[in-house]
Amino acid sequence: MSEVARAVATLRDGGLVAFPTETVYGLGADAANSEALARLFAVKGRPREHPVIVHLGAVEDLDAWARTVPTSARRLVEVCWPGALTLVLERADRVPDAATGGLDTVGLRVPAHPLALELLGAFGGGLAAPSANRFGRVSPTTAAAVAAELGSEVDQILDGGPCSIGVESTIVDCTHGAPRILREGGISRERIGEILGREIDVGGATRA
Numbered sequence: 001m002s003e004v005a006r007a008v009a010t011l012r013d014g015g016l017v018a019f020p021t022e023t024v025y026g027l028g029a030d031a032a033n034s035e036a037l038a039r040l041f042a043v044k045g046r047p048r049e050h051p052v053i054v055h056l057g058a059v060e061d062l063d064a065w066a067r068t069v070p071t072s073a074r075r076l077v078e079v080c081w082p083g084a085l086t087l088v089l090e091r092a093d094r095v096p097d098a099a100t101g102g103l104d105t106v107g108l109r110v111p112a113h114p115l116a117l118e119l120l121g122a123f124g125g126g127l128a129a130p131s132a133n134r135f136g137r138v139s140p141t142t143a144a145a146v147a148a149e150l151g152s153e154v155d156q157i158l159d160g161g162p163c164s165i166g167v168e169s170t171i172v173d174c175t176h177g178a179p180r181i182l183r184e185g186g187i188s189r190e191r192i193g194e195i196l197g198r199e200i201d202v203g204g205a206t207r208a
């Protein structure tokens with residue numbers, strides 16, 4: 001069985017699989033499985049009310065996970081996905097409370113890493129994947145760093161080499177009229193402004 005096939009079986013079984021993205025390594029769990037999410041939060045030592053980013057395998061999956069997608073969000077998706085941009089949107093009914101910390105919104109991203117996309121494509125669902133470190137520690141950018149940080153607590157680590165970007169995704173909140181940057185990361189504020197043709201505010205209620 002290939003590494004990816006084994007990872008898919010593990011995820012379907014509610015297990016945890018660390019995988020590379022172009023930003024940092026994520027600790028992945030089936031985003032539709034509340035029990036798997038509970039284990040994810042426990043392993044990270046992350047407070048349950050902190051939302052996680054749900055990773056999708058294709059741009060077309062967006063409408064299954066977001067209730068509404070404003071024009072500005074569609075424009076950002078067209079230009080930036082797959083890529084280092086997370087959009088906060090109103091969540092669709094299928095998104096469990098455990099993935100959003102009980103919020104009515106969900107963070108969504110299609111990563112631009114071939115192994116992440118292969119895994120997501122084979123899995124066929126969304127993967128909740130916060131950075132593969134314990135709460136409050138630096139985000140890992142190699143498989144060896146994930147192993148050193150989480151070791152035996154993850155069921156499998158997919159090694160895709162060092163992350164090309166090495167910093168987190170930029171998070172843009174599209175749920176309150178004018179899009180706002182909640183966290184500046186791999187894509188700059190200037191670039192987001194250029195794509196939308198307007199100045200973009202930074203700051204607001206991200207929950208680290």
Ligand code: AMP
Pocket residue numbers: 050051052053088089100103105106107129130131168171182183205206207208
């Ligand atoms: P990490 O997964 O470790 O990169 O952290 C995810 C980041 O995304 C955290 O800062 C979260 O607060 C933020 N995030 C995810 N979903 C939402 C949401 N629905 N609303 C606001 N921030 C979010």
Ligand code: MG
Pocket residue numbers: 130131139
């Ligand atoms: Mg993190």
